[in-house]
Amino acid sequence: MSISKTYLPKEAEEKWYSYWLQHKFFRSVPDDREPYTIVIPPPNVTGVLHMGHMLNNTIQDVLIRRARMKGKNACWVPGTDHASIATEAKVVAMLKERGIGKKDLTRPEFLDYAWEWKEKYGGIILEQLKKLGASCDWDRTCFTMDEELSAAVIDTFIHLYKKGWIYRGVRMVNWDPQGKTAVSDEEVIRKEVNQKLYYIKYNVVPDELSMMSESLATHHSPLTTHYLTVATTRPETIMADAAICINPNDERYLHLHGKKVFIPLIGREIPVILDEYVTMDFGTGCLKVTPAHDLNDYELGQKHKLPVIDILNDDGTLNEKATILIGEDRFAARKKIAVLLEEAGALDKVEEYKSQVGFSERTNAVIEPKLSMQWFCKMDEMAKPALDYVLNGEVKLIPEKFINTYRHWMENVKDWCISRQLWWGQQIPAWYLPNGEYVIAKTVEDALVEAKKLTQNPSLTTQDLKQDEDVVDTWFSSWLWPISVFDGFKDPDNADINYYYPTNDLVTAPEILFFWVARMIMAGHEFRGEAPFKNVYLTGIVRDKLGRKMSKSLGNSPDPLDLIEKFSADGVRVGMLLCSPAGNDLMFDESYCEQGRNFANKVWNAFRLVKGWEVDDKLANPNKIAINWFESRFNQALVEIEDDFAQYRLSEALMATYRLVWDDFCAWYLEMIKPVYLQPIDCETYIRTISFFENILKILHPFMPFITEELWHDELFGGRTEKDCCIVAQLPDNGEVNTHLLNDVETVKLVITQIRNVRNGKQISPKEILSLSVKANSAINYDQFEPVIKKLGNVDSLTKVADKPGGAISFLIATDEFFIPFSENIDAKAETERLQKEKEYLNGFLKSVNAKLLNERFMSNAKPEIIEAELKKKTDAEAKLKILDESLAGLAT
RNA sequence: GGGAGUUUAGCUCAGCUGGUUCAGAGCAUCUGCCUUACAAGCAGAGGGUCACUGGUUCGAACCCAGUAACUCCCACCA
Numbered sequence: 001m002s003i004s005k006t007y008l009p010k011e012a013e014e015k016w017y018s019y020w021l022q023h024k025f026f027r028s029v030p031d032d033r034e035p036y037t038i039v040i041p042p043p044n045v046t047g048v049l050h051m052g053h054m055l056n057n058t059i060q061d062v063l064i065r066r067a068r069m070k071g072k073n074a075c076w077v078p079g080t081d082h083a084s085i086a087t088e089a090k091v092v093a094m095l096k097e098r099g100i101g102k103k104d105l106t107r108p109e110f111l112d113y114a115w116e117w118k119e120k121y122g123g124i125i126l127e128q129l130k131k132l133g134a135s136c137d138w139d140r141t142c143f144t145m146d147e148e149l150s151a152a153v154i155d156t157f158i159h160l161y162k163k164g165w166i167y168r169g170v171r172m173v174n175w176d177p178q179g180k181t182a183v184s185d186e187e188v189i190r191k192e193v194n195q196k197l198y199y200i201k202y203n204v205v206p207d208e209l210s211m212m213s214e215s216l217a218t219h220h221s222p223l224t225t226h227y228l229t230v231a232t233t234r235p236e237t238i239m240a241d242a243a244i245c246i247n248p249n250d251e252r253y254l255h256l257h258g259k260k261v262f263i264p265l266i267g268r269e270i271p272v273i274l275d276e277y278v279t280m281d282f283g284t285g286c287l288k289v290t291p292a293h294d295l296n297d298y299e300l301g302q303k304h305k306l307p308v309i310d311i312l313n314d315d316g317t318l319n320e321k322a323t324i325l326i327g328e329d330r331f332a333a334r335k336k337i338a339v340l341l342e343e344a345g346a347l348d349k350v351e352e353y354k355s356q357v358g359f360s361e362r363t364n365a366v367i368e369p370k371l372s373m374q375w376f377c378k379m380d381e382m383a384k385p386a387l388d389y390v391l392n393g394e395v396k397l398i399p400e401k402f403i404n405t406y407r408h409w410m411e412n413v414k415d416w417c418i419s420r421q422l423w424w425g426q427q428i429p430a431w432y433l434p435n436g437e438y439v440i441a442k443t444v445e446d447a448l449v450e451a452k453k454l455t456q457n458p459s460l461t462t463q464d465l466k467q468d469e470d471v472v473d474t475w476f477s478s479w480l481w482p483i484s485v486f487d488g489f490k491d492p493d494n495a496d497i498n499y500y501y502p503t504n505d506l507v508t509a510p511e512i513l514f515f516w517v518a519r520m521i522m523a524g525h526e527f528r529g530e531a532p533f534k535n536v537y538l539t540g541i542v543r544d545k546l547g548r549k550m551s552k553s554l555g556n557s558p559d560p561l562d563l564i565e566k567f568s569a570d571g572v573r574v575g576m577l578l579c580s581p582a583g584n585d586l587m588f589d590e591s592y593c594e595q596g597r598n599f600a601n602k603v604w605n606a607f608r609l610v611k612g613w614e615v616d617d618k619l620a621n622p623n624k625i626a627i628n629w630f631e632s633r634f635n636q637a638l639v640e641i642e643d644d645f646a647q648y649r650l651s652e653a654l655m656a657t658y659r660l661v662w663d664d665f666c667a668w669y670l671e672m673i674k675p676v677y678l679q680p681i682d683c684e685t686y687i688r689t690i691s692f693f694e695n696i697l698k699i700l701h702p703f704m705p706f707i708t709e710e711l712w713h714d715e716l717f718g719g720r721t722e723k724d725c726c727i728v729a730q731l732p733d734n735g736e737v738n739t740h741l742l743n744d745v746e747t748v749k750l751v752i753t754q755i756r757n758v759r760n761g762k763q764i765s766p767k768e769i770l771s772l773s774v775k776a777n778s779a780i781n782y783d784q785f786e787p788v789i790k791k792l793g794n795v796d797s798l799t800k801v802a803d804k805p806g807g808a809i810s811f812l813i814a815t816d817e818f819f820i821p822f823s824e825n826i827d828a829k830a831e832t833e834r835l836q837k838e839k840e841y842l843n844g845f846l847k848s849v850n851a852k853l854l855n856e857r858f859m860s861n862a863k864p865e866i867i868e869a870e871l872k873k874k875t876d877a878e879a880k881l882k883i884l885d886e887s888l889a890g891l892a893t
Numbered sequence: 894g895g896g897a898g899u900u901u902a903g904c905u906c907a908g909c910u911g912g913u914u915c916a917g918a919g920c921a922u923c924u925g926c927c928u929u930a931c932a933a934g935c936a937g938a939g940g941g942u943c944a945c946u947g948g949u950u951c952g953a954a955c956c957c958a959g960u961a962a963c964u965c966c967c968a969c970c971a
Contacts, residue, residue: 003930005930005931006931006933007933190967190968197971230971231971232971233971234971277970278970278971279970279971282970282971283970283971284971286971287970287971288971289971290971294969294971295969296969296970296971297969297971299969355970355971356968356969369969399898401897401898402897402966404896404897404966405896405897405965405966405967408895408896408897408966408967409966409967412967412968510965510966511966513966541965545904545905547963547964578905578906578919578920579905579906581905581906581907584898584899584906585964585965586905587904587905589904589905591904591920591921592905592920594920594933595919595920595933597933598931598933598934599933600933601931601933601934602930602931602933602934604930604931605930605931605933605934606930606931607930608930608931609930609931610930611930612929612930647909649907651905651906651907652906652907652918655906655907655918655919658919659918659919666930666931667935667936670930674930677929678929753936753937756936756937757936757937757938759925759936759937760924760925760936760937760938761937763925765926765928766926766928766935766936767928841915844915845915848915851951852951852952855951855952856951857950857951857952858951858952859951860951861950861951861952862912862951862952863912865912865913866912866913866952868913869912869913870912870913872913873913
């Protein structure tokens with residue numbers, strides 16, 4: 001293998017990804033091993049890879065790869081979601097470009113175009129995931145509108161209908177005038193918007209005028225004039241007003257009780273009604289009641305038996321019931337009517353006003369409350385068990401803070417509007433009879449049987465039945481995902497579902513906790529009697545470094561594929577995880593990917609070093625200290641990493657790995673054992689080092705699959721068989737940790753650092769050899785570390801002395817005194833000052849320790865080991881002070 | 894309006910049951926190095942009133958109360 005100076009990712013990535021595919025390492029079929037399963041949160045078919053996907057799928061791939069390397073049968077099921085509104089919108093847009101209107105097409109024609117679109121563009125996002133290294137079992141790729149999955153949706157609908165949990169009714173729903181469909185409450189995003197509050201005058205009907213004119217003569221108070229004023233943000237809906245409502249206790253308006261008023265511009269008469277619902281101190285205290293276009297007004301209207309006047313078309317334009325501005329869009333109408341009102345003298349004033357407006361999650365259109373006939377799914381009975389799974393810990397949410405939000409939602413859940421006025425999706429299996437009745441059935445044939453039963457009319461034919469035009473909400477198919485991808489509906493006892501279900505971890509965004517996660521738990525319980533996963537890892541939101549959410553409109557999101565191009569897939573994976581604290585949003589910045597790339601390069605170069613060594617079999621001087629130390633250190637890190645993974649602290653697991661590799665392996669271990677240039681290395685050290693390297697590749701692999709696989713196959717590691725790949729290598733078992741040795745080496749590292757420090761301070765080149773002597777007071781046996789200290793400190797000897805030698809710089813490590821002799825004069829004054837300063841600090845430290853030890857309450861309350869530690873601090877400090885004093889005395893002479 | 898979370902070095906974050914460590918990491922910064930694996934690097938260093946105010950405790954970044962700022966979720970005040 002050619003060893004270039006830097007890691008060249010492009011070739012390696014293509015090579016190994018296809019190698020893995022070719023050898024079916026991602027493929028999973030049930031066997032004797034323990035399964036580890038993840039189902040991907042299916043991205044929209046309309047989607048292109050964004051940073052959220054990158055984070056999400058990096059995490060899933062790390063988990064899957066690690067499980068695979070722990071001997072589990074790892075199965076990651078990929079797929080896409082048909083995303084009815086979003087896709088239908090795309091298809092409509094595509095047709096428009098070709099000069100075709102949706103209205104001009106029949107349903108089957110439209111669906112043909114939609115499938116054509118899906119086949120062409122629907123797989124893009126999955127192809128992009130491959131660039132990231134995602135080790136999904138692509139043979140299992142599913143689509144929420146695949147035949148089996150769609151059948152499952154229909155069966156589910158029928159099942160729930162039979163249970164009485166699905167019903168049809170006229171309700172106020174969230175209407176998306178752009179998508180021309182109803183959407184669920186969860187699909188409405190509320191945003192604060194700067195609006196205008198229009199104060200509109202409604203004249204009181206003429207036969208009341210005589211009374212009013214008396215007060216008119218005296219005062220012009222708005223409370224006693226012949227009109228009342230209403231504040232509204234939606235003046236275009238006045239034509240749909242059914243009443244004006246005031247609070248019966250509002251003393252300002254007692255004179256309006258039982259009166260009627262004119263709607264401005266159109267002059268229709270509406271009553272003034274009384275209800276305590278109206279807040280007296282908001283606006284004018286007069287509320288216009290528009291039952292067709294506001295949920296509260298609708299309920300108020302129901303209560304007071306008011307008519308419902310719907311003045312809007314499905315696309316948000318005004319209809320003939322508005323009588324004026326017919327055909328105008330609601331927002332254009334709002335502006336125009338303000339002018340008309342102004343001209344008519346009916347506009348009192350306009351104020352700036354901030355309020356919450358609902359937007360469609362999919363189309364971003366302003367949602368219109370609209371009364372319509374829809375299908376609903378009852379939630380309360382399904383919510384209860386789904387809540388319990390989370391509360392009793394059978395389903396763990398990570399981080400736990402989401403339990404509260406989850407509980408709140410589940411305890412206040414409302415029925416789910418599941419019908420959508422779209423064509424792209426599973427069509428509702430309801431069949432209408434000529435008389436308006438309907439039956440629920442899987443096929444038209446089944447429906448006919450039911451219909452005949454229902455009507456007692458044997459002459460009915462399928463021609464008489466008309467299927468409901470609507471499709472079900474996309475989430476009504478994705479909530480079945482963990483079951484349907486294993487064909488658990490058609491064949492509920494098949495080998496796959498029995499083996500893989502329930503899955504292990506679900507990795508998703510908190511935004512869809514209710515949309516999707518909660519409903520999957522409901523479906524899991526209802527159809528399998530078991531939650532669909534054990535752990536839900538909720539990732540943070542990817543933001544830019546200013547903390548803004550990454551979005552297309554802000555243009556602050558980098559293209560993930562560009563990042564991969566620039567920093568390599570491994571680099572980007574590392575970059576994503578480096579800045580993703582568990583459970584918090586991440587402030588993404590390209591520099592993290594750069595750090596990832598640099599790390600890959602570091603690994604590459606460490607490899608180049610080892611690769612370049614010549615071995616001399618005759619040498620028998622293995623660096624036992626270095627080997628034993630690194631082995632212990634590696635085993636210690638393994639435990640830390642395992643622990644981090646167990647708690648889903650992926651970025652910390654990565655950081656622990658990063659430090660182990662960069663600091664401990666490269667900066668310390670390799671430097672300890674590295675032979676001088678062109679000198680050979682002994683056999684044992686060489687073999688052990690290669691084995692360490694192989695283990696390092698293993699623990700790096702989940703994070704950096706490509707570079708590790710690339711290096712894995714180098715001849716340095718001996719001949720590999722075709723199937724001997726890093727991706728399926730088994731992680732090393734935990735081994736012994738010699739803490740004593742680890743501690744001693746930490747001290748030795750300090751000694752070396754101090755030597756380098758002395759060099760730095762005195763501007764001495766690292767190449768210049770120094771001498772070192774030690775007056776050891778601790779239990780550390782420096783003899784065994786002599787080779788290491790000599791090599792890394794570049795000193796020629798480590799002499800043990802009983803007294804301080806003359807003309808030397810000294811430093812103190814723990815209670816051991818080290819000396820570096822210099823022929824030239826030591827600056828005694830500076831040295832004295834340095835020692836004095838240290839002494840001062842130690843005295844202060846000792847004082848505070850003594851204060852504790854003399855405190856009776858401390859001595860009686862603190863745990864024995866704490867007291868012991870304080871006592872040790874005291875003796876250590878005293879010993880150090882003694883040494884300092886001696887040094888100072890020596891300097892004085 | 895209700896609820897949750899966050900606030901520790903310039904940045905991003907650890908800090909687990911209050912106690913070994915005058916507070917830990919990575920990046921960035923500064924100083925010195927092109928030392929035959931790596932300048933995408935090496936060696937070293939500096940940098941913190943743990944948001945603020947009280948309280949509990951022998952002892953608080955950590956527990957309690959309050960304050961402030963930011964973030965998110967939920968909610969029909971026109």
